[in-house]
Amino acid sequence: MPELPEVETVVSGLRSRLEGRRVRDLVFLSAHLERKQPASALNPVIYRGKTVQKIWRRGKMIIFSFSGGCGLLIHLKMTGQLYLCPPEQPLDKHTHARMTFYGLGSELRFRDVRKFGFYNCLRLPEIMSRVEAELGPEPLELDFPEFQHLLQKHGGKKIKGWLLDQKIIAGIGNIYSDEILFRSGIRPDRPAGRLSLVETRKLYRAMKSVLNKAIELRGSSISDYVDSAGEKGQFQQKHLVYDREGQPCRRCRQAIIERKKIAGRSSFFCPYCQK
Ligand SMILES: [Zn+2]
Known part of the structure; x- marks a missing residue:
């Protein structure tokens, strides 16, 4: 399972490419991802036209904030992968979501073979309260x-x-x-x-x-x-x-x-x- 260093590496790579970009579209490719959304989840359509403001890590979780108060809460769990690739790269049955951006030749894919991970579309305040309820302090910030x-x-x-x-x-x-x-x-x-x-x-x-x-x-x-x-x-x-x-x-x-x-x-x- 990816731990703090792996998630930090993923996040720092995404941050430099995606912060400030405007979302063209967010599409779920599997019913499994929809089923896993919490009851309060936002419709993926809402993300169209929103700007990625910030991407950061908290514990092993990845958080995105967008303009308009939307967020994404992602956990890679056992086999999750979150990466940028050319849009023409073939999709396989393990790719569950793709996000495209204006002016970027790559798209963001969420792939998860064993499906333990999650990719939740939620308002940012809800993400923050969930994360703070579930996680202790960051080890690299602890005195x-x-x-x-x-x-x-x-x-x-x-x-x-x-x-x-x-x-x-x-x-x-x-x-x-x-x-x-x-x-x-x-x-x-x-x-x-x-x-x-x-x-x-x-x-x-x-x-x-x-x-x-x-x-x-x-x-x-x-x-x-x-x-x-x-x-x-x-x-x-x-x-x-x-x-x-x-x-x-x-x-x-x-x-x-x-x-x-x-x-x-x-x-x-x-x-x-x-x-
Ligand atoms: Zn020894």
Whole structure:
């Protein structure tokens, strides 16, 4: 599933191409997308002639604001892709929406093979209230005292589950939680509220450095992830534990990476480097 760095990469690519553009048309290509719209959803026809004002990321969600107070709330979930391509590129059955613009030789497509993602046409205030109700703070904006406070507040949770809980902190998923914990030297099943001050500092620093480095390398391409231009990311080459079960640890070179189900998700860790 695309996580914060992948979604940030998609958003920054779209922002430079689409902000300030006027929408020619928005068309749903599958009944599935219509069925998934909330009851308060706007008719896609309303978007004709509206200008894209801003595109940004919140957690793993993508938000568009348009003139006239319309918005779009998009979640890529497992296999969603949001990218620009030439209009003549053939459509397949997994492409669920296309948005065209005046004066732009590309169109914006939403493609989702497994259909867990959503693409909701809503008024912006409704998007903002939904997002703020569902998501905790952004990890890259969080200061250290706030981070410590959140660890104590949800201290009974295992640290892996704490990192994954979007209501506590937004944007981190299975890949980056494992990579952050490995680089912090903390086992994923430790209770969040029982980390020492030194461990808390390591975790805080690793969280920021892993996410920033992954954004710099344009995300991790594990399965379907591509950026807004349809290109793969490079951070998968920097993975130290994720999906490396049974292979020797890249740091200590003696222990074997283990896999254990923690907080309902497969977690990869080194039993020697992580305490
Ligand atoms: Zn190790």
